[in-house]
Amino acid sequence: MKMHLSRPQMLAAWRLHRLLEPIRDDASVTRSDGLDLDALLAPEMDAWYTDLLLNGPPHLLVSHDIAGSVSVHPCAGNGMAVTLPPETVRVLSVRISSWQTTARILPPASVPYLCGGNPYLHPLPQSPVAVRIGDELRLYPAVEGATVTELKCVLHTEGEYEFMQEALASVAPLDSGVITSLFN
Numbered sequence: 001m002k003m004h005l006s007r008p009q010m011l012a013a014w015r016l017h018r019l020l021e022p023i024r025d026d027a028s029v030t031r032s033d034g035l036d037l038d039a040l041l042a043p044e045m046d047a048w049y050t051d052l053l054l055n056g057p058p059h060l061l062v063s064h065d066i067a068g069s070v071s072v073h074p075c076a077g078n079g080m081a082v083t084l085p086p087e088t089v090r091v092l093s094v095r096i097s098s099w100q101t102t103a104r105i106l107p108p109a110s111v112p113y114l115c116g117g118n119p120y121l122h123p124l125p126q127s128p129v130a131v132r133i134g135d136e137l138r139l140y141p142a143v144e145g146a147t148v149t150e151l152k153c154v155l156h157t158e159g160e161y162e163f164m165q166e167a168l169a170s171v172a173p174l175d176s177g178v179i180t181s182l183f184n
Helices: 007-017 037-055 108-115 165-170 176-182
Strands: 002-006 072-075 079-083 088-096 104-106 129-133 136-140 148-155 160-164
Touching (some): 002 165, 007 037, 037 088, 037 165, 072 136, 088 104, 088 136, 108 129
Parallel strands (some): 104 129
Antiparallel strands (some): 002 160, 072 079, 079 136, 088 148, 129 136
16 A cells, blocks of 8 residues: 655654554653654654665555656767656666667666677667666667656655555564663
8 A cells, every 4th residue: 555644644653663652551751851752763764764765675665657747868878868857766667669678777887888889788679778877867779759658766755755555564663772772
């Protein structure tokens, strides 16, 4: 199930999965030195979410097909390029109208090999590749008049958290040692 949460909603879910809520009502603890549990948990939560977006399995992420909002333009090395919106965190899949399959997403270090003159390394429509460099997604091989038919990306808007509910299973509960250290 897709989850789309605001920051306060995500903090509530984070506290629940870290076993900090519901608060036990058989004991009472009062602090007067201003311990803000949400301020302690928020950086940890944001680090988990960032790691999920960048490295998590695609089936745990919510993808957005932005093919209709981008256009293809030529780039160096006999390729085509698409300018990605600034909120794009990760490209999951891309396909051009004249390709026979979706492209393999390669690391930026692959560009010199793709742009070189070696015909054995040059991608074909049967095995296209894509490389993200900054806000640009370079696509190989270039095909004149091609249009983007699929461009599934993970997007992130500040203050919003979007993922599949199953991803919360990776949130480990706090152990008693961590909780004890918070109050010492």
